[in-house]
Structure formats: structure tokens, C-alpha cells
Amino acid sequence: xLTKLTVENFRSIEKCDVELAPITIFFGPTSxxxxxxxxxxxxxxxxxxxxxxxxxxxxxxxxxxxxxxDACVFNHVLSKxxxxxxxxxxxxxxxxxxxxDADIFQNSELLRMSxxxxxxxxxxxxxxxxxxxxxxxxxxxxxxGFASTVAPKTTATPEAQSQAVNLAEAFNGPVEAxxxxxxxxxxxxxxxxxxxxxPLTPTPTSEDEVATLIINDQNAPPxxxxxxxxxxxxxxxxxxxxxxxxxxxxxxxxxxxxxxxxLVNDGFGVNQVVYMLSxxxxxxxxxxxxxxxxxxxxxxxxxxFARVLSHLATEEEKxxxxxxxxxQFLLSVLACVKERLLRPAQVRxxxxxxxxxxxxxxxxxxxxxxxxxxxxxxxxxxELQDIKSFLSVSD
Amino acid sequence: MAVFVLNEWLWADSFGDNGAERxxxxxxxxxxxxxxxxxxxxxxxxxxxxxAWKLCKSTNTNVAKIAKAYFNVLRIxxxxxxxxxxxxVAELPEGLSxxxxxxxxxxxxxxxxxxxxxxxxxxxPLRNVVMQAGLNCLSRDxxxxxxx
Numbered sequence: 001x002l003t004k005l006t007v008e009n010f011r012s013i014e015k016c017d018v019e020l021a022p023i024t025i026f027f028g029p030t031s032x033x034x035x036x037x038x039x040x041x042x043x044x045x046x047x048x049x050x051x052x053x054x055x056x057x058x059x060x061x062x063x064x065x066x067x068x069x070d071a072c073v074f075n076h077v078l079s080k081x082x083x084x085x086x087x088x089x090x091x092x093x094x095x096x097x098x099x100x101d102a103d104i105f106q107n108s109e110l111l112r113m114s115x116x117x118x119x120x121x122x123x124x125x126x127x128x129x130x131x132x133x134x135x136x137x138x139x140x141x142x143x144x145g146f147a148s149t150v151a152p153k154t155t156a157t158p159e160a161q162s163q164a165v166n167l168a169e170a171f172n173g174p175v176e177a178x179x180x181x182x183x184x185x186x187x188x189x190x191x192x193x194x195x196x197x198x199p200l201t202p203t204p205t206s207e208d209e210v211a212t213l214i215i216n217d218q219n220a221p222p223x224x225x226x227x228x229x230x231x232x233x234x235x236x237x238x239x240x241x242x243x244x245x246x247x248x249x250x251x252x253x254x255x256x257x258x259x260x261x262x263l264v265n266d267g268f269g270v271n272q273v274v275y276m277l278s279x280x281x282x283x284x285x286x287x288x289x290x291x292x293x294x295x296x297x298x299x300x301x302x303x304x305f306a307r308v309l310s311h312l313a314t315e316e317e318k319x320x321x322x323x324x325x326x327x328q329f330l331l332s333v334l335a336c337v338k339e340r341l342l343r344p345a346q347v348r349x350x351x352x353x354x355x356x357x358x359x360x361x362x363x364x365x366x367x368x369x370x371x372x373x374x375x376x377x378x379x380x381x382x383e384l385q386d387i388k389s390f391l392s393v394s395d
Numbered sequence: 396m397a398v399f400v401l402n403e404w405l406w407a408d409s410f411g412d413n414g415a416e417r418x419x420x421x422x423x424x425x426x427x428x429x430x431x432x433x434x435x436x437x438x439x440x441x442x443x444x445x446x447a448w449k450l451c452k453s454t455n456t457n458v459a460k461i462a463k464a465y466f467n468v469l470r471i472x473x474x475x476x477x478x479x480x481x482x483x484v485a486e487l488p489e490g491l492s493x494x495x496x497x498x499x500x501x502x503x504x505x506x507x508x509x510x511x512x513x514x515x516x517x518x519x520p521l522r523n524v525v526m527q528a529g530l531n532c533l534s535r536d537x538x539x540x541x542x543x
Binding site (some may be wrong): 256 | 416417418419422423426429443456457460461464467468469470471472473474476478495
């Protein structure tokens with residue numbers, strides 16, 4: 001699980017260290033910089049997936065092109081480097097990007113590795129490091145900035161070979177974890193009745209790609225359906241007419257109408273939730289970044305969805321990271337804490353605000369009674385003014 | 396920073412039972428407490444909580460909005476609202492127990508559970524008993540005058 005994200009000089013973030021939990025929620029005003037943290041992680045992921053491109057290409061996230069290095073470096077100071085580091089238990093992996101080169105570093109309790117590479121970088125260089133374990137066995141670690149191969153330096157006993165495999169797994173773990181981060185951007189949903197399997201990009205966010213994720217995983221529809229029944233009382237199914245390569249996405253209301261229909265004809269909120277669940281249930285994905293899960297959802301549904309998400313985080317060991325403008329969503333997660341469905345340590349909340357040019361992340365701890373430091377005041381600023389008007393209260 | 400135990404006058408005023416002016420003042424108390432350094436003490440599930448819940452269910456828009464403001468800026472705010480579980484609240488000493496109405500026991504128990512807490516009440520007899528016991532107590536008007 002990602003335990004912390006460090007970002008420097010990226011968009012409105014000058015420097016931040018944000019610790020993460022199974023459920024992390026960023027809330028605050030529009031344009032405060034909540035999504036910027038997501039995008040920073042996706043830039044790091046882009047770099048890992050394809051370093052052999054000019055630096056500007058790394059800022060094209062697939063669903064959104066952020067405009068390149070010059071547009072994204074903090075305060076547009078081109079001499080600064082953009083740094084993103086992902087931390088895991090005992091490991092961290094990061095990159096400092098400049099216009100034409102990058103510093104890559106990977107630190108762990110076992111070994112610290114770093115390398116300076118040109119951009120574009122074809123990952124063809126090998127940087128050798130040495131590691132000596134507790135039994136005084138020496139290993140050579142060849143690292144290209146992303147993947148490590150490990151071999152015993154002298155002896156090749158079965159124990160040493162086995163240790164080399166374990167070390168390689170440990171050294172390659174952070175990069176693999178970053179690769180498997182997924183995102184549900186604001187722009188999402190299904191707008192067609194049926195889909196044919198489509199080629200998948202590294203960040204599958206288009207409706208065809210996400211539909212393909214559902215079609216290609218026979219376990220996805222039933223898993224999604226269990227959750228849509230919990231949230232909307234509607235099941236979710238796919239139907240592929242015999243002899244065709246097209247798949248229809250369908251829902252059926254369980255209690256009242258019981259009329260099967262196409263997902264595209266159901267409420268857009270149902271559509272949204274299916275999209276998000278299809279990402280969360282991906283077997284190869286542990287961490288999902290979700291922008292505003294509440295979009296198009298009624299408050300009652302938001303509450304149920306928050307409970308489903310809490311369950312997925314705790315029982316399915318998914319790490320879910322949200323931005324939100326919904327006090328209802330935050331309140332529902334806090335209610336899960338109060339009801340002991342989540343432990344306070346499983347939830348981290350940050351109020352995100354702008355201080356002139358900079359984004360400031362303030363951790364708002366959650367108590368075991370579901371209280372949050374600072375309350376939900378930031379959602380209430382406008383509403384309090386309206387209540388004052390209704391009551392004719394002067395300041 | 397002070398810690399207050401508020402009597403249910405806050406809810407009577409918020410409901411509008413005591414007129415529009417008192418309703419405005421109740422709203423102001425909630426908003427200004429949230430913006431202050433002070434805290435309130437609430438026993439989870441107490442009559443105070445129950446009355447707040449009644450407020451939340453009100454079909455009167457103004458009342459429901461005041462309830463929402465209370466909940467979002469005070470009750471759920473760990474910096475401003477000290478929640479006590481009923482099982483961990485201090486017991487009343489024998490003398491006090493007999494001279495305070497059963498319905499008000501929870502207020503004084505909450506006060507005794509937090510060092511230096513000040514009871515704010517509109518109930519004169521309760522106020523007299525509490526002050527005679529050497530505890531801090533303010534009337535609603537004194538409280539508004541001193542802090543708002």
C-alpha cells in the first residue's frame with residue numbers, strides 16, 4: 001500500500017508530504033489543488049511506463065493533457081525540478097524531472113539506489129549496486145532505474161539464489177505497485193448500449209476501455225453487481241449475443257420494476273458507479289484514485305456508496321484515494337468510523353486550500369467517535385451565509 | 396479557552412419557541428462557538444443530543460438549517476465538541492444528586508467530568524444548586540454577554 005506521497009514543484013504544490021491510509025479523502029474549495037496530488041502520482045507512473053519520451057509527454061495523462069513541463073512546474077520557474085516520490089512500507093521510489101534529464105531514486109532499508117538519466121531515456125543503462133545480507137552474502141544488483149536483477153556475487157548456493165529472487169522482488173515491488181495505480185477521472189461513464197473489446201492503454205479511462213475491462217474479466221460483472229444492488233437495488237449484467245463480439249451492459253431494478261434495461265438508459269449515477277466499481281474491482285489494481293465519487297449521486301446513494309467503498313477498502317484490501325466536494329460523502333465515511341466499520345487509522349482526511357500560489361494540505365484527524373478536527377466547516381461557509389440571510393442575522 | 400456545558404435552551408431557542416430574536420441568537424452562538432477557541436461538552440445520546448436530533452428532523456427550513464450548522468461546525472468538530480460516553484461520565488455526589496432534577500443530572504455530570512467546565516443554563520434553581528456546590532455556572536444572558 002502507498003503510505004505517503006511527496007510532491008515538489010508540481011502545479012500549485014510547492015512541497016508536500018501527504019501520508020495515505022486505506023481510505024484517504026482530500027476536501028476543500030474548488031481549484032485548491034486536490035487533484036494535483038493525483039496527477040503527480042500519474043506523472044510518476046507515466047515515467048515508469050514509458051521513460052523513452054520527451055519530458056512533456058509525461059504530463060499527458062491520457063484522459064487529460066496537462067500541457068507539458070513548462071505548464072506544470074510550480075510558479076512556471078523552468079529551472080526548478082518537478083519531484084514525485086511514492087513511499088511504501090520500508091521503500092520509496094521517486095523521480096526528479098527536469099527539461100532534459102531526471103534523477104531516479106529508490107530507497108529502502110536494504111539499499112539506496114539513484115541514477116541520473118537523460119530524457120528521453122530508453123531504460124537501457126545498467127547501474128550496478130552491491131548489497132550484503134545478514135549472512136555476509138554479497139549480491140550484485142543491476143538496476144536500470146526501474147527494474148532490478150539480483151545475483152549472488154560469488155557463490156551460487158540454492159540459498160543465495162533464493163535470497164536473490166527475494167531481493168529482486170523487494171526491489172521491484174515499489175515500481176510494480178506504482179504501475180498498478182488506477183484512476184477514475186471526473187470525465188467518466190458509459191454512453192453507448194454495447195461495446196466490443198478495445199485495445200487497452202496503460203491508463204484505461206475511456207468508456208470503451210473500461211467496458212473492455214468488464215468484458216475481459218468474468219468476475220467483474222458479478223462483483224460489480226453485488227455492489228450496485230447494495231447501493232441502488234439494481235443488479236448489473238453483461239449480455240453477449242451468440243456469435244457476436246459485442247457486449248451489452250445491463251441493469252435490472254430488483255424490488256419494484258424488475259424490468260431489465262440498458263445501463264445507458266439507467267440513471268447517470270448508476271452509470272458512474274459502475275464505472276468506478278469496474279476500476280476498483282480490477283484484480284491487478286490495489287490503489288485507485290477517484291475524483292469526486294459523489295458526482296450525479298443523490299445524498300442517500302452517496303451514503304450507501306461510501307459504505308460500500310469502506311467495505312471494499314477494509315475487506316478487499318483496496319486503497320481508495322478520493323477528492324470530494326461532498327460533505328455527505330465525508331460524513332458517511334465518518335459515520336462508518338463511528339459505527340466501527342472503519343478504524344480511525346484506516347481513514348485520513350486532508351483539508352486542501354490555497355495560500356496564495358501554494359496548495360496547503362492540512363491533516364484533519366478522525367476520532368473513534370467519527371469526529372473530525374475542524375468539523376465540516378469548510379463545506380458550510382456559503383450555507384452559513386444563506387442561513388444568516390434566512391434568519392436576517394447580521395455579522 | 397473555556398469549556399461549556401449548554402443546557403437545552405439552545406434547542407428551545409433554535410426551534411423558535413422563544414421568538415425570532417432568540418432563534419437568531421442561538422444560530423449566532425453555534426457559529427461563533429465554532430469560530431472561537433472554546434469547546435462544548437456533549438454526552439453521546441443524552442437529552443441534549445436527542446433534542447438536536449429533533450431539530451435535524453424539523454420540516455421548518457430555518458430550524459433544519461440551524462441543526463445542520465450545529466452538526467457540521469460543532470458536533471462533528473473534535474476541536475470544538477468534547478464527546479463523552481455515558482458510561483464514562485462522572486457520578487454526582489450524593490448531596491447534589493438529590494437537589495437536582497433527574498432530567499438535569501446529565502448536565503452536571505458532564506460538567507464534573509471536565510475540569511473547569513462551565514454550565515450555561517436558563518434554569519435558575521439549577522444554577523443556584525450548582526453554584527452553591529462551588530461549580531462554575533452562567534445564565535444564558537451572562538454567557539452571551541461575556542462571550543458573544
